[in-house]
Each structure stands twice: as C-alpha cells, then as structure tokens.
Amino acid sequence: MKSALYLCLLLLGLQAQGPHGSKLNDEEQEQEKLHSPQDHSQAEGEHLPHTKIAPSNSNFAFRFYKQVREEAGNKNIFFSPLSISTAFAMLSLGARSNTLRQLHKGLAFNLTEREEQEIHEGFQHVLQLLNDPHRDVQLNMGNALFIDGRLQLLEKFLRDVTKFYYSEAISSDFQNSPEAVKEINKYIETKTHSKIVDLVKSLDPETVMVLVNYIFFKGSWERPFSNLATREDDFFLDTKNSVKVKMMHQSKDFNIHRDEKLSCWVVEMPYKGNVTSLFVLPDEGAMKQVEDALLKETVSNWMESLKKRKIYLDLPKFSISGSYDVKNLFEKMGVTEVFSDQADLSGVAENSLLKVSKAIHKAAVDVRENGTEAAAVTVIEVTLYSIEIPPPPHISFNKPFLMIIIDKITNSILFLGKIVNPASKED
Known part of the structure; x- marks a missing residue:
C-alpha cells in the first residue's frame, strides 16, 4: 500500500481596504530577509523568470474555473489559481515519468516551450x-511541509523546495494524529x-507528509x-428572484470597456x-457566453481596451468563501x-x-468600502457636477458577475470568482 501525501491548498483572499503602515512583526521581518525581492524596475522584462510562466498560469486558471463551474451549479465560486498551481508545481519536483508529465x-x-528548471x-x-514587504498592499504567500518521522526526504527534494x-x-508526529491535526491547523490559522x-478535520492513518500553500491578500x-x-x-x-444586499455607490472616472461581442x-x-x-x-x-470565452487572450484584450470614463457604479x-476537492477536479482534468x-x-x-490521498483548497473574499468594520472614519466628499452629453453610463453590479484579481508586477491571477449571490456567505 502506498503511503499517503495530503495536500492542503489553503488560501485566504481578503480583498479589503484596511489601514497600512504598521511595524513589521518578527515573523514579517523574517519573511523580508527570506524573500528579498528582485529589482521591480525589471518587471516588464520579457525574459524574467516570472514572465515566462505567467501565460501557463493564466491558462490553468481559466481551465480550472471551467471545471469548477461544471460542479458549482448556481453557487458562488472563489479560489486562487496561483495557490493551487504553486502547490502542485512544488510537488512536481519529486514526480517522475508519466506522473510528472500529467502534472505539467x-x-x-508545455516542456517543448519551457524547460522544467524555468x-x-x-x-x-x-x-x-x-512577498516584498515594501509594497503598498498586504500580500503574503508561502509553503510548508509537515513531515512524519517515518519519511526520509531525499536531500535534493528538500533542497529544491527550500x-x-x-x-x-516542519517535523510532525502523524502517529499522534489529533496532535498533528492541531499543529497543522494552528499553522494555517x-x-x-x-x-x-x-x-483539516482528520488525517489518513497512512499519511506521512502534508503540504500546505497559503496566500493572504488585503488591499486598499x-x-x-x-x-x-x-x-x-x-x-x-x-429574472424572478432577488435578495437584499448592501450596495456601495460611486460616481467617478474608472477604466471601463464595453465588450459588444461578449455582451x-x-x-x-x-x-x-x-x-x-x-x-x-x-x-x-450572457453569463455562460462570457464564461466560455474566459481565456488569457480575452482578459488581455479587456486590459488593453480599457478607457477612462466617468460612470455611475x-x-x-459581500463576504463569500469557496471550498474545493482539488483531487476530484484534477482527476476530471486528466491528472489521475x-x-x-x-x-x-x-x-x-x-x-x-x-501517492497523493487528498488535495483541498479553501478561499475567502471580503469586499467592502474600506475593509475595517470597526473603522470610525467618515469622509464627506463634495464635488462640482455638470450636465454631460451623453450622460455617464450607470453600471450596476446588481446581478451575477465575475471578479478577477491580478497582480500587475508578476502578471499573476491571484483570485478568480463568480458572485451569483452576495448574500450567501457559505461555500
């Protein structure tokens, strides 16, 4: 019998607008040392390592979304494609032969276009x-291996994942399953x-390693x-049913695009x-038509077509979350x-x-005015107005819509979701 490898692909995407500027705690200072960022002025370079994998990561994001959509029915969708692809890419360091080919x-x-090292x-x-701590956004991503004493990792694998x-x-005693579960959950928390x-509710008795990937985002x-x-x-x-929600409003200049082809x-x-x-x-x-067209090229076209215009928005x-059985979804995508x-x-x-026995992923998102429910700040904005011809479009997200969060420095899709009911918090 094969020992079990348990992948926990964990994510919290807190899309919010909280205060910044607090001192780095010890852990964050350690992260700063560990993740010394490259010069961001090079970020546009076509030959930088992160630029080479961005197209594949985008393609994976939309393929995975379409697989999730098949099972989600009329439920909210929210996940981090980058969290999932990072975890399985890390695992692929130890995969060989057809297992490795399927993962890729x-x-x-495509290894004819991209070398494995790249x-x-x-x-x-x-x-x-x-993980650059000097960015104006709270963004942390990392990985951990919880390893049982029965498992002797190969030096090369350990060196490469590090x-x-x-x-x-992290050494862990999976013979004492309740304590191991507690330890893993504490790390995640x-x-x-x-x-x-x-x-993590329980571990298979044969589990000898748990791989965890997390990503946390809080932006203003x-x-x-x-x-x-x-x-x-x-x-x-x-067309027949509605729910009451807290609706936010703005009337300002935004970058917008009307895609007539996809409506x-x-x-x-x-x-x-x-x-x-x-x-x-x-x-x-038109939702299905837009979802079917979700491709790297479609999003690139949207980004290039954006024009600044005043709108009523x-x-x-909403606060929603999504939990996914990645093993089941991957198997349906041909990774078996x-x-x-x-x-x-x-x-x-x-x-x-x-072998991998479980792979799970959980994501959550919180969208609000300023991200801090306890905030006691009130801003009253007074502006001049003029009658414009034609009047600004009124774009009201009062029916199901899609949401894509993109890191511009790495050109990575951090989060991808569909909000069909903002009043439904549970996944």
Whole structure:
C-alpha cells in the first residue's frame, strides 16, 4: 500500500481596504530577509523568470474555473489559481515519468516551450515579488511541509523546495494524529490571520507528509467608497428572484470597456500597490457566453481596451468563501496518476511508495468600502457636477458577475470568482 501525501491548498483572499503602515512583526521581518525581492524596475522584462510562466498560469486558471463551474451549479465560486498551481508545481519536483508529465500538462506547462528548471525559477521569482514587504498592499504567500518521522526526504527534494519555493520543513508526529491535526491547523490559522480555522478535520492513518500553500491578500482601493453612500438594494439572482444586499455607490472616472461581442461591461478597480481587479458584468442571459470565452487572450484584450470614463457604479458589499476537492477536479482534468497506486513520486523520499490521498483548497473574499468594520472614519466628499452629453453610463453590479484579481508586477491571477449571490456567505 502506498503511503499517503495530503495536500492542503489553503488560501485566504481578503480583498479589503484596511489601514497600512504598521511595524513589521518578527515573523514579517523574517519573511523580508527570506524573500528579498528582485529589482521591480525589471518587471516588464520579457525574459524574467516570472514572465515566462505567467501565460501557463493564466491558462490553468481559466481551465480550472471551467471545471469548477461544471460542479458549482448556481453557487458562488472563489479560489486562487496561483495557490493551487504553486502547490502542485512544488510537488512536481519529486514526480517522475508519466506522473510528472500529467502534472505539467494539467498545470498547462508545455516542456517543448519551457524547460522544467524555468518553471521552478518562475515560481521562485513570483514568491519573491509577492512577498516584498515594501509594497503598498498586504500580500503574503508561502509553503510548508509537515513531515512524519517515518519519511526520509531525499536531500535534493528538500533542497529544491527550500530554494525555489521557500518552503518550511516542519517535523510532525502523524502517529499522534489529533496532535498533528492541531499543529497543522494552528499553522494555517496563524498564516491566514485567524480567517481559516480547523480546516483539516482528520488525517489518513497512512499519511506521512502534508503540504500546505497559503496566500493572504488585503488591499486598499485606490478610490474607496464612502460608507455614507452605501444603502440596501436589490440583487437579482435571476429574472424572478432577488435578495437584499448592501450596495456601495460611486460616481467617478474608472477604466471601463464595453465588450459588444461578449455582451458585457468590464470595470477595472485598482488597489494601491500594483494589484488590480476586474469586475465583469454580463448582460442578462450572457453569463455562460462570457464564461466560455474566459481565456488569457480575452482578459488581455479587456486590459488593453480599457478607457477612462466617468460612470455611475453600484457594487455590492459581500463576504463569500469557496471550498474545493482539488483531487476530484484534477482527476476530471486528466491528472489521475499522482492520486493512484501508479504514482511515481520517487524524487520525494527514499524507499517510500507515495501517492497523493487528498488535495483541498479553501478561499475567502471580503469586499467592502474600506475593509475595517470597526473603522470610525467618515469622509464627506463634495464635488462640482455638470450636465454631460451623453450622460455617464450607470453600471450596476446588481446581478451575477465575475471578479478577477491580478497582480500587475508578476502578471499573476491571484483570485478568480463568480458572485451569483452576495448574500450567501457559505461555500
């Protein structure tokens, strides 16, 4: 029987607008030393490592989204494609033969175009840039391996996961399963700032290693909403049903694009710190058409077509989460061997037959005016107005819409989601 490898792909995406400028704590100072960022002035260079893997990561993001959509039905969707691809890319360091080929194909990497070394160097660079503590956005991403004493990792695997993925290696006693579960959950809770707790319920008796990837994001809108303008309004789930939501309002210049071919509005809402979000509002009945067209090229076209224009914008406040069985989704995408008794993970450990028994992913997002519910700041903005011909478009996200959060420095899709009911918090 093969020993089990448990992948916990963990994420908290807190899309919010909280205060900045607090002192780095000891852990953050350690992260700063560990992830010394490259010169950002080079970020546009086509030959930088992170630029080489960005197209594959985008392709994977939209392929995975379409697989999730098949099972989600009429539920909210929210996940981090970058968290999932980083975790499986790290695991691929120990994969061999057909298991490795399936992982590369599943992650949308073509080894005729990209050498294996370049893939890992790309992720290494992404981690360096995302964890730069000097950015105007709180963005942390990291990896950890919890390793049982029964497993003797190969020196090369340990060296590579540390070098390319900055992974922590933590000794754990999986013979004492309750304590191991407690230890893993405590790590997750700490890294996600107490937003994800008690995620791992139990461990398979054969488990000898747990791989954890986490990403945490907290950003401030470049143009925050005034909480004085937020009011209760209708969000239409479909043509017959609606729910009451807190709707935020702004009337300002935004980068927008009207895609007539796909029948949708695209509104860019940037954060401070080189992270931006695209909110995509399909016309009535056009959601499937827009989802089917979700490709790297489509999003690139939207980004290039954005034009600054004054609009009346309505956007609901919402807090939603999503939990996914990545093993099940990957198997449907053709990545099967790594989860089976045919798995070849011989590059991970000595004298151990390993397979992945579970792979789970959880994500959460919180969208609001300024990100801090306890804030006691009130801003009243008084502006001149003029009658414009034609009048600004009124773009109201009062029906199902898509949301894409993009890190502009690494050109990575951090989060991807569909909000069909902002009043539904649970996944």
